[in-house]
Amino acid sequence: MEVGVEPWLKLGSGIEGEIMKITALETMACDAGRRNYYFCKVTTEDGVEGWSEFDESFGPPGVSLAIERFAPFVIGEDVLAHEKIYAKLFNAKRTATGATSALAAGAIENAVLDAKAKTLGVPCHAILGGKIRDSVRVYWSHCAFWQVNFPDDYPEPAITTLDDIKAAGARARDMGFTALKSGILLSEDGPLKSWGAGFGRPFYPELNMEKKITRQIHAEYEAFRDGAGPDMDILLDLNFNAKTEGFLQVIRAISDLDMFWIEIDSDNPKALAYIRDHSPFPISSCETLMGLRRFLPYFDNQSMDVAIIDAVWNGIWQSMKIAAAADAFEVNVAPHNFYGHLATMMNAHFACAVPNLRIVETDIDRIAIDSVVFDGEPEIVDGYLVLPDTPGWGITPIEEAIRENPPKT
Numbered sequence: 456m457e458v459g460v461e462p463w464l465k466l467g468s469g470i471e472g473e474i475m476k477i478t479a480l481e482t483m484a485c486d487a488g489r490r491n492y493y494f495c496k497v498t499t500e501d502g503v504e505g506w507s508e509f510d511e512s513f514g515p516p517g518v519s520l521a522i523e524r525f526a527p528f529v530i531g532e533d534v535l536a537h538e539k540i541y542a543k544l545f546n547a548k549r550t551a552t553g554a555t556s557a558l559a560a561g562a563i564e565n566a567v568l569d570a571k572a573k574t575l576g577v578p579c580h581a582i583l584g585g586k587i588r589d590s591v592r593v594y595w596s597h598c599a600f601w602q603v604n605f606p607d608d609y610p611e612p613a614i615t616t617l618d619d620i621k622a623a624g625a626r627a628r629d630m631g632f633t634a635l636k637s638g639i640l641l642s643e644d645g646p647l648k649s650w651g652a653g654f655g656r657p658f659y660p661e662l663n664m665e666k667k668i669t670r671q672i673h674a675e676y677e678a679f680r681d682g683a684g685p686d687m688d689i690l691l692d693l694n695f696n697a698k699t700e701g702f703l704q705v706i707r708a709i710s711d712l713d714m715f716w717i718e719i720d721s722d723n724p725k726a727l728a729y730i731r732d733h734s735p736f737p738i739s740s741c742e743t744l745m746g747l748r749r750f751l752p753y754f755d756n757q758s759m760d761v762a763i764i765d766a767v768w769n770g771i772w773q774s775m776k777i778a779a780a781a782d783a784f785e786v787n788v789a790p791h792n793f794y795g796h797l798a799t800m801m802n803a804h805f806a807c808a809v810p811n812l813r814i815v816e817t818d819i820d821r822i823a824i825d826s827v828v829f830d831g832e833p834e835i836v837d838g839y840l841v842l843p844d845t846p847g848w849g850i851t852p853i854e855e856a857i858r859e860n861p862p863k864t
Contacts (some may be wrong), residue, residue: 459519474533475574476500480526480563482519483854484511484862488608488822489601491862492795494852495522495562497570499534505570506852508797509562509767514554521559529563534574537567537772550747557745557768560577563722564770565801573847579801580842583775583808590839591806592692594634596793596816598679599623603640603647608822615646624682631837634715634814635683635807636690641671652756653695653720664701666766669708676712688715690838699730706734716761727758739763739813742791747777754784766805767798778809787813796829799840800848801834815840834853 472855475629492523497505511518514832528543541564572579580586598772599614602623614623619808627635634834639650650668652659672691679689691714693702702719716737721727731738737760744750745768753759762781765775768791778788788811790802797815806815817833825832831850834841843849 466832471543475503477530477532477534477567477570478771480522480529482564483857484519485824485828485857485860486863487795487824487828492824492828492857493519493562494797494857495566496854497529497534497563497566499570499572499574503534503570503573504851505534505566505568505573505741505847506745507562507565507569508794508852509558509565509802510794513793513847514558514768518562519620520557521555522562525559525563529567533617534567535572537571538562540564540567541772546593552746554745561766561768561770561773562746564665564772565767568771575726576846578842578844578846579771579804579848580808583771583787583804586807586842587810588807588812588842591803591815592633592838593628593815593817593835593840594688595632595637595819597818597820598627598635598637599647600637600640600649601818601820603651609820611820612621615693616764617642617674620646620675620678621682624679624687625684626682628675628683628687630819632819633686633838634690635679636689636692636718636816637679638692638694639668639672639696640675641668642674643667643671651694651696653697653725662696662701664697664704669705672705673709675842676709676714680712681822685713689713690715690718692718693855694718699723699726703733704732706730706736710735718763723756724753724756724758724806728756731757731759737761739789745769747773747780750777750780754780757784758785762786762788763791763816764788766802767792767794771801771805774805775809778805778811782809782811787811789813791818793818796825796850797830797835797848797852800843800850803840803842824860828853828860 477497478500484493493509493511496505544560602614640647641650714736716739718739740759741763742763764774781788792802
């Protein structure tokens, strides 16, 4: 053995010159409490299975059908030629490159990458250029938020008051996390409830930020700070819940707080740049964008400090291209990740391989089905996810368990 060379870096001598054809492409789903989990699987002629996780609960409907419709462009192709496969899919959907077809192409790419890495006997980060770091810093996403909205999904007591928010911040700190994020939780009219007008909850298309709302946002994040202490990085996710004026009203209302970033979704890169120019806090954005072409106007307008990339939606290899473009504009990236354990590992491989990483999102509050349908869980130590060197993504869904827990319809 060569000195200093990891065994998995010595790619198998039986691979070169051979074509490992993909022989099957399929999707499956299972019940995951408030949502369904969705999976894509490719199989090669030598029996290697590649898996990815995708989203159809919060994303657009019809992704599973689109994946299955793409099968003729994938079956028979060399599993090592993932860029050729994606190019074929892009050409096939060129006249309709929107959400459903883009998510389908991303899911297929991610499953092919897993199968390619397993065929070569290497972890996925090895085919992304190799690890830059052995572990990645994560933040506790949706801290308290899911328990307010879906209390029956979790064994912990329901979160109903600002004191409970304070306790959630303390819990994150005590478990070794150094960063947390939540959304908008209102507290003045009884038990805590989320406010997501940008998603029609409530239906309020004006998206105005009244003082009553901004006052409660301040109270919520003051409670997180009181519980978590001075060293915790705290992130606020405003999603699509305001317009330019309203986002700035929130930022002014909490300007006395210490915030890691304010996360904003906007379809207008110039409007977002205006917000950034008037914010004392860093601005993160772009989690809903698909494809490098959609990101470029935001980079050109210097719209955000951190580009959030959904690598589950875009595909990991395509996300590496987006991250490289962000680096050219002096912008760091952060994966968008609020899915199951497989998606978390997919994002971790992406995150460990990009130079310009800021931080990684992951949901720490887990539901019971996670321990049933995955063959492991991410290893998180002192707020950092440790990357495995096992072939593929490092976690694989258990197909029998998925089929035993059919999805909600």
